[in-house]
Amino acid sequence: MTNTNLSDTLEENPVNIKNIKPHLICENLNIFIQGNHILKNINLTIPDKSITCIIGPSGCGKTTLLRSFNRMHDESTEVKIEGKLLLDGLNIFDEKIHVTDIRKKMGLLAQRPCVLPMSIYENVAYGPRIHGMRGRKKLYGTVKHYLMAVGLWEEVKHRLKTSANRLSIGQQQRLCLARGLAVEPEIILGDEATSALDPISSAKIEELFCELKKQYTIVLVTHTLRQAKRMADYVAFMYMGELVEFGNPEDVFNHPKQQLTKDYISGSFS
Amino acid sequence: MRKAKNILFKILTITSSVFILTLLLFILYIIVRKGLPAMNWDMISKIPEGGFYLGKAGGVLNAIIGSIYLVGGAVIISILISIPVVMYLNFIIKKNSIFSRFARLCYDILFGIPSIVYGAFGFTLMVFFGIKASLLGGMITIALLIIPIMIRSIDEVAYMVPRDLIEAPKSLGATNYETLKVLVRQLLPGITTAVLLSIGRGIGDAATVLLTAGYTDSIPTSITQPAASLPLAIFFQLGSPIPEVQNRAYASALILTILILVISFTARYFSKKLSKHI
Numbered sequence A: 001m002t003n004t005n006l007s008d009t010l011e012e013n014p015v016n017i018k019n020i021k022p023h024l025i026c027e028n029l030n031i032f033i034q035g036n037h038i039l040k041n042i043n044l045t046i047p048d049k050s051i052t053c054i055i056g057p058s059g060c061g062k063t064t065l066l067r068s069f070n071r072m073h074d075e076s077t078e079v080k081i082e083g084k085l086l087l088d089g090l091n092i093f094d095e096k097i098h099v100t101d102i103r104k105k106m107g108l109l110a111q112r113p114c115v116l117p118m119s120i121y122e123n124v125a126y127g128p129r130i131h132g133m134r135g136r137k138k139l140y141g142t143v144k145h146y147l148m149a150v151g152l153w154e155e156v157k158h159r160l161k162t163s164a165n166r167l168s169i170g171q172q173q174r175l176c177l178a179r180g181l182a183v184e185p186e187i188i189l190g191d192e193a194t195s196a197l198d199p200i201s202s203a204k205i206e207e208l209f210c211e212l213k214k215q216y217t218i219v220l221v222t223h224t225l226r227q228a229k230r231m232a233d234y235v236a237f238m239y240m241g242e243l244v245e246f247g248n249p250e251d252v253f254n255h256p257k258q259q260l261t262k263d264y265i266s267g268s269f270s
Numbered sequence B: 001m002r003k004a005k006n007i008l009f010k011i012l013t014i015t016s017s018v019f020i021l022t023l024l025l026f027i028l029y030i031i032v033r034k035g036l037p038a039m040n041w042d043m044i045s046k047i048p049e050g051g052f053y054l055g056k057a058g059g060v061l062n063a064i065i066g067s068i069y070l071v072g073g074a075v076i077i078s079i080l081i082s083i084p085v086v087m088y089l090n091f092i093i094k095k096n097s098i099f100s101r102f103a104r105l106c107y108d109i110l111f112g113i114p115s116i117v118y119g120a121f122g123f124t125l126m127v128f129f130g131i132k133a134s135l136l137g138g139m140i141t142i143a144l145l146i147i148p149i150m151i152r153s154i155d156e157v158a159y160m161v162p163r164d165l166i167e168a169p170k171s172l173g174a175t176n177y178e179t180l181k182v183l184v185r186q187l188l189p190g191i192t193t194a195v196l197l198s199i200g201r202g203i204g205d206a207a208t209v210l211l212t213a214g215y216t217d218s219i220p221t222s223i224t225q226p227a228a229s230l231p232l233a234i235f236f237q238l239g240s241p242i243p244e245v246q247n248r249a250y251a252s253a254l255i256l257t258i259l260i261l262v263i264s265f266t267a268r269y270f271s272k273k274l275s276k277h278i
Helices: A002-009 A062-069 A099-105 A120-130 A136-149 A169-182 A199-212 A225-231 A249-254 A259-266 B002-038 B041-045 B061-092 B098-112 B115-129 B135-159 B163-171 B176-203 B207-212 B230-238 B243-274
Strands: A022-033 A036-047 A051-055 A079-087 A106-109 A187-191 A217-221 A234-239 A242-247
Touching: A022 A062, A022 A217, A036 A062, A036 A217, A036 A242, A051 A062, A051 A225, A062 A079, A062 A187, A062 A217, A099 A106, A106 A169, A106 B163, A120 A136, A120 A169, A136 A169, A169 A187, A169 A199, A187 A199, A199 A217, A199 A225, A217 A225, A225 A249, A234 A249, A234 A259, A242 A249, A242 A259, A249 A259, B002 B243, B041 B061, B041 B243, B061 B098, B061 B135, B061 B176, B061 B230, B061 B243, B098 B135, B115 B135, B115 B207, B135 B176, B135 B207, B163 B176, B176 B243, B207 B230, B230 B243
Parallel strands: A051 A217, A051 A234, A106 A187, A187 A217
Antiparallel strands: A022 A036, A022 A079, A234 A242
């Protein structure tokens, strides 16, 4: 890799935002996949109850970073993680912490919606059920509540028993969001959650995110700078596995501190 | 030239299809033609009475029940073994790992081993453990025969399951076991096909049960008793010099064919009901 010296060219500590309440903190996070150094010394603070967008060119480690938040890397034996990820002060990589507890706190919305092979109702009820919710009335109430939260209730209330696969892609993505919310997470992770959707569906999802940030901390990986501009409260720019710049969208987009950020935003590379 | 090739290929596809269909229909015709006259209610409702193999009264109920018991037991044993194996190869370890590929190669080899070898192996096992020819011995041996079939056909569909579907339940906080339960739902149509293929192979196989399940004129009441089976009933009756008994062999074949047909339709019906959400 030619950019191993990238950090030398960066100014001291690009992350410098005061007066934010942190929810999730990366401390010297390093990730190696099959011996390749994918994430290099990431120090990042995800602020509470706001939308943080992670931007950067393909292969810069955005998704790898996002997947480390809900410990998805546990599934692979080839991934080695160093450093800390503090959720409310607790290191989520701590051996004592159960991975299912971490994932319950982090709702993940994938790039393409992936409904479970069950009915619409069962899809939303699945999460609460595995976490121990019992009772038909209670479950029904939960399902209804979260389907309403994502604006899907009116569209599906007459066909809750039909297969979730029959929904349109946009509806499926909202169903996946409802499914994720139903386990009552603290943080919502979106991995290019709107990139497979048509403009109307993706506008709906964006709208939902803006609504949800009142109650949840949201971290979005996105390819579209315009989307980041529209939605972000904070923007993190990554390049070649390093965090280059972090700040308010106003600062990052209009007065970037780093030359790399400037080049990326102006479209010199992508 | 290209047009000629195109026409030639079209003719080839049609003739092959027609040829194989005619052959199958011909086999069915022979079975029905020779079997139907010998068919009567007694055939499917009575066990052999004295002198049955000399052309006197009775039926093959013992073989029908025996075959259903044998293959039913074998299928249950095989499902209990095959599903965890497929889950392990595809979802617990990497589906393209060296071990997975080696295991698949082994199952392919086992798939190709003739049933008489399984019969002999089962027989050796039974001698070793001191078990007599019995329903249990037959079930285990048929299970050995159909496990590779089942594993490979479920594996085909499991291999195609997208990574997203494995991660979706996990990202909701599901444990490995809970995730696998979701995946089994997704695999249900594949599992049905696998079970049907296995039943077809297991119920029609004579060589595996010849040495291991034995043959008896009565209906077994415990798994340690010997059991009759339809393929052996066909085999024994066909070997008789008496034409009436020979015809009964065809009637037995007809029963076997109808049995497989009925099992297929029921299994498909229930599978469709269960997997309507996929």
